[in-house]
Amino acid sequence: MTKEILFCKKCHIYTLEKACPKCNEKTISPKPGKYSPIDKYGAYRRIHKKQILKIT
């Protein structure tokens, strides 16, 4: 069994746990590929933050 690095898309942190130690959200495996998952989620987070700021 190989220890796989997992990623919490909610907190944007890497962990080896199947659930995020911070928010207990189910972690996903960041698949390396054409796109960097960090950049993708970073962009999403920026958009999300903007939306929150607009609402509040």
Ligand SMILES: [Zn+2]
């Ligand atoms: Zn989390």
